[in-house]
Amino acid sequence: MAKVKNAKIITTAMVDELATVRDQIRALTAREKFLKEKFRQEGAGVYRGEAYQIEISFTERAQVDMDKVREELGAAWMATNTKTVEIMNIRQMEVIA
Numbered sequence: 001m002a003k004v005k006n007a008k009i010i011t012t013a014m015v016d017e018l019a020t021v022r023d024q025i026r027a028l029t030a031r032e033k034f035l036k037e038k039f040r041q042e043g044a045g046v047y048r049g050e051a052y053q054i055e056i057s058f059t060e061r062a063q064v065d066m067d068k069v070r071e072e073l074g075a076a077w078m079a080t081n082t083k084t085v086e087i088m089n090i091r092q093m094e095v096i097a
Contacts, residue, residue: 019092 039047039056046055070078 018090022090022092 039054042056044057046053
């Protein structure tokens, strides 16, 4: 486990708030997935609620099969034409007192 940093800007309240927000997002994402599947089952159309109206439509898009591209072009080409970007990762853990 990484050493706990003595932060200059980040407060303990901010740490807890971020974790709470992430928990809420996970719960909301799961609920959204459930609701979207119900609309998918019902099909395209306009649906009206008390406060909102939504329109469901379906479209198609082409996607590149990256596994086939890697296979066709080879590892050397992929390495030469791949850019690296920095990603911030946040791992959330409960504090056990």
